[in-house]
Amino acid sequence: MGNINSQALKNGFRLLNSSYANDYNKKHSRSGSLFRQKTKFKELENSKSDYPFICFNYIHQNPLKAGIVNKMEDWEYSSFKDYMGLRNGTLCNFKLAYELLDLDAGSFYNDSYSIINEDLLPELYQENDKRSDL
Helix, strand or coil: CCEEEEEHHHHHHHHHHHHHHHHHHHCCCCCCCCCCCCCECCCCCCCCCCCCHHHHHHHHHHHHHCCCCCCCCCCCCCHHHHHHCCCCCCCCCCCHHHHHCCCCCCHHHHHHHHCCHHHHHHHHCCCCCCCEEE
């Protein structure tokens, strides 16, 4: 994962989730777990070459497949508009994603709407030795 140690990244996400849950619980005068299950961590660079691309499109396609919107660009909470250049969001480093995922700006829209082979979806959740609880 480039210059980032995967264990450090895993710990960073664990701390982020824990801090968020603690702050949320404090603000809402509650205690206990905030999330139903632990977050899973899976290294993308050691997966099949198309795995990161499938995950990227799967996330953007969720509101469309759930029937919440008719077009991915209609979902206001998605970074899809940022990647399309329709909005100037700052949450995602879309230039880095274009580089890491080898995305083509010219075909991004059509690629994003491409059908994901349903047989590949179980791999998104498959347990293996490269994936662990945070």
